[in-house]
Amino acid sequence: MxxxxxxLAGELQRLRRYNILTGxxxxxxxxxxALHFLQTEYVESLFTxxxxxxxxxxxxxxxxxxxxxxxxxxxxxxxLVTPIKHGEYIATKIVATVFSSLITLVILYGYAHFVRxxxxxxxxxxxxxxxxxxxxxxxxxxxxxxxxxFTGMLMRFMVYALVAMVPTLLEHVGVITHVIxxxxxxxxxxxxxxxxxxxxxxxxxxxxxxxxxVFLVVGGGILYRVAxxxxxxxxxxxxxx
Amino acid sequence: xxxxxxxxxxxxxxTTDTLEELEFTIKRGEIFGLLGPSGVGKSTTQKILTRxxxxxxxxxxxxxxxxxxxxxxxxxxxxxxxxxxxxxxKLTAEENLNFFKRLYRSTVSIDDLLRRVGLYEDRKxxxxxxxxxxxxxxxxxxxxxxxxxxxxxDEPTNGLDPVNARILKxxxxxxxxxxxTVFLTTHLMSxxxxxCDRVAFMIRGKIAExxxxxxxxxxxxxxxVSVEFESEQGVEKQSFSLDNLGENPEFLEVIRNxxxxxxxxxxxxxxxxxxxxTGVEVHG
Numbered sequence: 001m002x003x004x005x006x007x008l009a010g011e012l013q014r015l016r017r018y019n020i021l022t023g024x025x026x027x028x029x030x031x032x033x034a035l036h037f038l039q040t041e042y043v044e045s046l047f048t049x050x051x052x053x054x055x056x057x058x059x060x061x062x063x064x065x066x067x068x069x070x071x072x073x074x075x076x077x078x079x080l081v082t083p084i085k086h087g088e089y090i091a092t093k094i095v096a097t098v099f100s101s102l103i104t105l106v107i108l109y110g111y112a113h114f115v116r117x118x119x120x121x122x123x124x125x126x127x128x129x130x131x132x133x134x135x136x137x138x139x140x141x142x143x144x145x146x147x148x149x150f151t152g153m154l155m156r157f158m159v160y161a162l163v164a165m166v167p168t169l170l171e172h173v174g175v176i177t178h179v180i181x182x183x184x185x186x187x188x189x190x191x192x193x194x195x196x197x198x199x200x201x202x203x204x205x206x207x208x209x210x211x212x213x214v215f216l217v218v219g220g221g222i223l224y225r226v227a228x229x230x231x232x233x234x235x236x237x238x239x240x241x
Numbered sequence: 242x243x244x245x246x247x248x249x250x251x252x253x254x255x256t257t258d259t260l261e262e263l264e265f266t267i268k269r270g271e272i273f274g275l276l277g278p279s280g281v282g283k284s285t286t287q288k289i290l291t292r293x294x295x296x297x298x299x300x301x302x303x304x305x306x307x308x309x310x311x312x313x314x315x316x317x318x319x320x321x322x323x324x325x326x327x328x329x330x331k332l333t334a335e336e337n338l339n340f341f342k343r344l345y346r347s348t349v350s351i352d353d354l355l356r357r358v359g360l361y362e363d364r365k366x367x368x369x370x371x372x373x374x375x376x377x378x379x380x381x382x383x384x385x386x387x388x389x390x391x392x393x394x395d396e397p398t399n400g401l402d403p404v405n406a407r408i409l410k411x412x413x414x415x416x417x418x419x420x421x422t423v424f425l426t427t428h429l430m431s432x433x434x435x436x437c438d439r440v441a442f443m444i445r446g447k448i449a450e451x452x453x454x455x456x457x458x459x460x461x462x463x464x465x466v467s468v469e470f471e472s473e474q475g476v477e478k479q480s481f482s483l484d485n486l487g488e489n490p491e492f493l494e495v496i497r498n499x500x501x502x503x504x505x506x507x508x509x510x511x512x513x514x515x516x517x518x519t520g521v522e523v524h525g
Contacts, residue, residue, distance in 0.1 A: 003344065010340045017331040074327030078383070081291055081321040082344045083313045236294065
């Protein structure tokens, strides 16, 4: 845990200096701007939708940007010859992006609640942000391994967005209604995140909420193991393999 | 301290081995130089010893134990200076060092290290504004942050002016004199001559020759002395065998009766030995 706190302090310092955190902050302000021009009746549904889009995309992108910086500057190699464990490195990435996502939550919910008078279950919002952001950070790491540059990672992420995020959004706005599609969507981590956000503002079947939490926790655990194994191979590549 | 036996390594995309039955030992308290032309496997060897590369065949022992049996605590004992400076470019020099120092739970004084290499005044500047030489010096002192027992240094003085190169070389010698061990790879034969207690020449993934620089020079040089002196024809140069030199009438005649301009033993240079063993010119 000691190394994680040191790594985290360094990670947050770099997120700030490399303007990665600022990028996330600006995106949050754009979301606020988008909400600002909507009538209050639409804000309630759109605010969780924007949070969902942010949490399902930004962590993956932020972690990829950070990793590419570290790889290209060689500082990753310098870290690989210190006593830190690979698991500690990955855990730090998760905590840092979750922190960034929580800032987004504060900004968006702060605006929605205090300016537009929207009420939501903050506990559910936080659970959705923490689980969703953690899961998508790990996904971002996995998509980054083996890609040469950020564009390559984005291309991979676009595939994920098309397969997992777009159908979730289509279901949310009522375009996808067929039972088969809705069952298939239970395999989508994006839908699990969307379900938890929905639970913060409306009544959602308890089974769906529990399923979403278990899906993200278990899926996140599996992704962590895969990310850990993948990182060992990624680290070897820094050695020239 | 390190014992390497039958070390063999092949990069996954290659069809031939980069290292073939490599064998050498590094003794405690010595500066061991690994030399050879580019692409011969020096960096690969260093990456294996620093555990950046695994998947090799053969035996690598550190302090008598299999290198791979060590956990991450291994990095508390070794300091690594990479050939290319690796830093967080948007952090200051001080922030870079502080970050790594905390990872080692080290008590080393960063200010002392910065002062030693002449970077103290620039410690608050972003590394991206540093010159190449400044980055090299910062890279170098990062390897000292954990008070290591063993230092891996890859071209440590590359790109430095003579004054700063001297400072770094003095620090390496001090480290050795205080009991530290150094694994050095470089193309600069003057560095090797000044620093290394033993050197190994690599060709095609194997050690071709290993010895101390003095012995190598004697072995590969000629036991002769060349004398430049003034004569009726102008400046003349003659070479004499060192064997029974004091009884060589020609030599005695020259040093008694002529005005000597220069006199040198014909021991060879490490650069000549490098070329002779590896068949490659030194570019450095």
